[in-house]
Amino acid sequence: MKPFFALLLCAPLLAACNTAESLQPIPGSITYGGQPHMKLTESPVGSRIQHSFTNQWGQDVYETYILQPDRSLKLVSRVEAAPPL
Secondary structure (H helix, E strand, C coil): CHHHHHHHHHHHHHHHHCCCCCCCCCCCCCCCCCCCCCCCCCCCCCCEEEEEEECCCCCEEEEEEEECCCCCEEEEEEEECCCCC
């Protein structure tokens, strides 16, 4: 009976993991303003592409993209570091 109650408690938490909203590009992102005009023809589908830039507040931003089958880039993660002192 205890495993059943544990499942009832954990099921909503697990369901919430799948409904996370996707990241939106910000100024400085590769896909800000749309997909880039160049196509990554030599890279295999599923490749991870790293991109770093400094945002308007002086923070270092590190983004990771995944190359999709249609050769578009999907933003999958973003980390913002504190601005330098």
